[in-house]
Amino acid sequence: VRLYPDFDDNLRQAFRRETELFFESIVTEDRSALDLLRADYTFVNERLAKHYGIPNVYGSRFRRVELPENSVRGGILGHGSILTVTSYANRTSPVLRGKWILENIVGTPPPPPPPNVPLLQETDAQGRVLSMRERMVQHRSRPECASCHRLMDPAGLSMENFDAIGRWRTRTESGSAVDASGGLPDGSEFTGMSGLRTALLRKPELFAGTLTEKLMTYGLGRGLEYSDAPSVRGIVHSAQTQDYRFSSLVLGIVRSDPFQMRMSQ
Numbered sequence: 001v002r003l004y005p006d007f008d009d010n011l012r013q014a015f016r017r018e019t020e021l022f023f024e025s026i027v028t029e030d031r032s033a034l035d036l037l038r039a040d041y042t043f044v045n046e047r048l049a050k051h052y053g054i055p056n057v058y059g060s061r062f063r064r065v066e067l068p069e070n071s072v073r074g075g076i077l078g079h080g081s082i083l084t085v086t087s088y089a090n091r092t093s094p095v096l097r098g099k100w101i102l103e104n105i106v107g108t109p110p111p112p113p114p115p116n117v118p119l120l121q122e123t124d125a126q127g128r129v130l131s132m133r134e135r136m137v138q139h140r141s142r143p144e145c146a147s148c149h150r151l152m153d154p155a156g157l158s159m160e161n162f163d164a165i166g167r168w169r170t171r172t173e174s175g176s177a178v179d180a181s182g183g184l185p186d187g188s189e190f191t192g193m194s195g196l197r198t199a200l201l202r203k204p205e206l207f208a209g210t211l212t213e214k215l216m217t218y219g220l221g222r223g224l225e226y227s228d229a230p231s232v233r234g235i236v237h238s239a240q241t242q243d244y245r246f247s248s249l250v251l252g253i254v255r256s257d258p259f260q261m262r263m264s265q
């Protein structure tokens with residue numbers, strides 16, 4: 001029996017198209033890069049709107065829809081594309097989701113996992129199905145796993161209201177109520193998607209810096225070195241006065257020394 005019979009290629013393609021159109025709107029409208037996290041709109045067709053629970057959208061054509069205040073779908077973290085790619089085929093993964101946030105939003109990727117990482121235990125000694133949070137607590141009890149998971153898990157657990165294909169839920173795979181309390185490595189604690197978004201936007205320079213690094217990597221065609229760090233900081237500092245408008249990041253990269261000057265071999 002398929003665990004997610006509603007998931008098919010049409011939905012998968014809709015996930016992808018939503019994120020493509022959303023990012024395109026940020027660039028072409030020269031919006032703040034922070035809108036990637038906080039936007040009050042998205043793009044859906046009838047299939048995707050039904051999946052998200054958004055009413056009054058009909059037909060296969062994608063259209064821009066305004067979202068209510070503090071909608072869980074605001075920004076890329078509420079996109080089915082991100083939520084699905086950071087899950088397994090049969091369950092969510094707080095580890096993958098937390099790792100994605102640290103790498104792509106906060107800019108502090110965790111160290112690689114040790115070899116021979118044990119699988120998560122799905123049941124306890126009495127055969128009761130464990131919730132994802134209970135499985136992660138058990139996993140973190142292993143000393144070799146604890147240090148990295150303390151960084152990744154809290155952010156990922158705050159997204160547990162989304163199942164493995166991005167649907168909103170109040171019950172986990174085990175049938176227990178979702179506990180979406182979480183945190184970030186800086187010590188901040190919060191609950192759910194709205195709390196995660198607020199915590200990330202509290203330090204916008206972190207996301208702006210991470211995005212700048214990734215754009216610069218693309219622009220330079222190479223990985224960044226420690227010598228590039230001052231340029232990244234300068235670009236982010238300058239863009240702050242323009243609310244991190246997307247063009248301010250791109251122009252900052254184009255005008256930077258790493259982009260203007262070829263490294264000697």
